[in-house]
Amino acid sequence: MTNWWRFVIAAEIRKILAFRTDFWITFVGQTLIQILIARALWQAIFESAGKEVMEGFTLHMMTLYYLLVPIGSKMLTGENVGFLSREIYDGTFNRYLIYPLSFFQYKTLTYLTYSAFYGLQFILVYFLYLIFQGNGITPSNVINLFLGASLFMIASYAYGMLAMFIELISLWADNIWTLMVMCRFFSFFFGGAYMPLNFFPMWLQEIVQFTPFPYLVSLPIRTTMGLASTIEIATGLGVLIIWAILFRLAASLLWSKGQFRYNGVGI
Amino acid sequence: MIKVENLRKIFESHIKEPGLKGSIKALVKREKKIKEALKSVTLEIKQGEIIGLIGANGAGKTTLVKILAGIVHPTSGTATVLGFKPWERDNEYRKQMCLIMGQKNQVWWDLPALDSFILLKEIYQIPDAIYKKNVEFLADTLMVKDQLKTQVRKLSLGERMKIELMAALLHEPRVIFLDEPTIGLDISAQKAVREFMKNYQREFKPITILTSHYMEDIKELCPRIVIIKEGEFVYDGALSQVQRMMGDEKCLTVTTKEKVFKVNVPRESLAKKTSEIFSANDVLDLNIHDPSIEDIIESIMKNGMKT
Numbered sequence: 176m177t178n179w180w181r182f183v184i185a186a187e188i189r190k191i192l193a194f195r196t197d198f199w200i201t202f203v204g205q206t207l208i209q210i211l212i213a214r215a216l217w218q219a220i221f222e223s224a225g226k227e228v229m230e231g232f233t234l235h236m237m238t239l240y241y242l243l244v245p246i247g248s249k250m251l252t253g254e255n256v257g258f259l260s261r262e263i264y265d266g267t268f269n270r271y272l273i274y275p276l277s278f279f280q281y282k283t284l285t286y287l288t289y290s291a292f293y294g295l296q297f298i299l300v301y302f303l304y305l306i307f308q309g310n311g312i313t314p315s316n317v318i319n320l321f322l323g324a325s326l327f328m329i330a331s332y333a334y335g336m337l338a339m340f341i342e343l344i345s346l347w348a349d350n351i352w353t354l355m356v357m358c359r360f361f362s363f364f365f366g367g368a369y370m371p372l373n374f375f376p377m378w379l380q381e382i383v384q385f386t387p388f389p390y391l392v393s394l395p396i397r398t399t400m401g402l403a404s405t406i407e408i409a410t411g412l413g414v415l416i417i418w419a420i421l422f423r424l425a426a427s428l429l430w431s432k433g434q435f436r437y438n439g440v441g442i
Numbered sequence: 443m444i445k446v447e448n449l450r451k452i453f454e455s456h457i458k459e460p461g462l463k464g465s466i467k468a469l470v471k472r473e474k475k476i477k478e479a480l481k482s483v484t485l486e487i488k489q490g491e492i493i494g495l496i497g498a499n500g501a502g503k504t505t506l507v508k509i510l511a512g513i514v515h516p517t518s519g520t521a522t523v524l525g526f527k528p529w530e531r532d533n534e535y536r537k538q539m540c541l542i543m544g545q546k547n548q549v550w551w552d553l554p555a556l557d558s559f560i561l562l563k564e565i566y567q568i569p570d571a572i573y574k575k576n577v578e579f580l581a582d583t584l585m586v587k588d589q590l591k592t593q594v595r596k597l598s599l600g601e602r603m604k605i606e607l608m609a610a611l612l613h614e615p616r617v618i619f620l621d622e623p624t625i626g627l628d629i630s631a632q633k634a635v636r637e638f639m640k641n642y643q644r645e646f647k648p649i650t651i652l653t654s655h656y657m658e659d660i661k662e663l664c665p666r667i668v669i670i671k672e673g674e675f676v677y678d679g680a681l682s683q684v685q686r687m688m689g690d691e692k693c694l695t696v697t698t699k700e701k702v703f704k705v706n707v708p709r710e711s712l713a714k715k716t717s718e719i720f721s722a723n724d725v726l727d728l729n730i731h732d733p734s735i736e737d738i739i740e741s742i743m744k745n746g747m748k749t
Contacts, residue, residue, distance in 0.1 A: 178564070179561070181564075182560060182561045182564040182565075183561065186550065186553060186557060186558075186560075186561045189553055190550070190553060193553065193593065194552075269513050269541070269543075269548075270548045272513050273511060273512070273513070273539075273541050274536065274565050274566075275536035275537045275565060275566065276533070276565055435515050437513070439508050439513040439514055
């Protein structure tokens, strides 16, 4: 086994950097726009409610939450989610069958490279926020950030395996776009990307705990913000790992059956 | 060595009636269509041999290549390439073969070729010295030295094909599957690719299977051809032999006011057929000649082999 994985990561980073305009728009523009919209929206909500704290969130905390959500979501979905089904559809998937490597390993690496890249943005933006707020960077901030970013990486792996499982369904049904959209919507909605889970009714919060979704977005962000307890973090980590293993096994099973159906269309 | 025995492949697809009614009906019930792409074919190719796989669109040649490259599983029958079953995708096998597809890119589109090559070097575990030697040799021979640092998507079609060839041959494969390598290329690029493949075959002696619709590719590169028709091999032998086997035929090229057409006619009925043509058409010109290799293969693909 050589260290080809290092070169896959390097190639993926080169791909990210290949388009300057897109890079700056994604890295800076998108985050700025999202934060401005979220800030204006929640300021209006707080003002109209006449409250300083809502479900345990102040306006500053809510701003930070919505600053971290888009970057965390990008870590989660990367740029490669959706590619596999497209490659199966148009036949470019052939290359992974010809090269002497495991396509699972290759795809996971390319996927996690994007996650790690956005992880850097996550760290940078968080530090900038702390400096901008005048709070300074404390050791506890650094520890929380490290834990939160690590949870996001594991969550990214779990989401990647879930996405791979769904994408492999395209070996049976050519077009799985709707399934991917549903997967993304459920992950983000029940993951707390659209609004913190504290705003959900209690019965729904309890049900959602049995799914992987709250551990994909909400938990890593709350950990980064220092809002999650050690027990919550430890439990969340365990649950994430179990879901990741289950999704990986399900994807392998699907591939072991589906590969007989693949006909390499497009060549 | 490639050994194929009674290889069969059946594809399943669905039929949809045209129009809105057909679309709605297909939502509930779809009719299956079974296509036997390969009908129990048998073939043997020795190390160092290059064969041309010829057939009309949908004849089954790409299916055979896909099975031998390990992309597709066969329905029944066996095939071994260098002692491996291709569809088991053993890494030891994959390190020794390559598939070059004229219509599909395998190198990374957004990266310069050299970046893709570095990645392939690691994937195929090519030693440094061999990698350097091969990049230099291939870039020189294919005349793409100046294009190696440009994003692949910005290269011309011909340059991209050459880069694809380089990428596929960096690891010195012992088995090469070439699927339409000159498709869409201009005449000089076609010539360059053919010349390169000829030299490469002489130097490295891989097993090569070439599928192409361009007879020039076949004539230049393949002393042996296999003609495939509707999933069955109708001829497997020397290219020169085909011409000899069909040697008792003459080809008539007839020019009328409306059209130009060709007819292959057995030598003994030449006089009869010629007079028939004169009486049925307003002939401006008629030329009698030996059929070209293209005519012969076209005739075999249409009518099968003469017994």
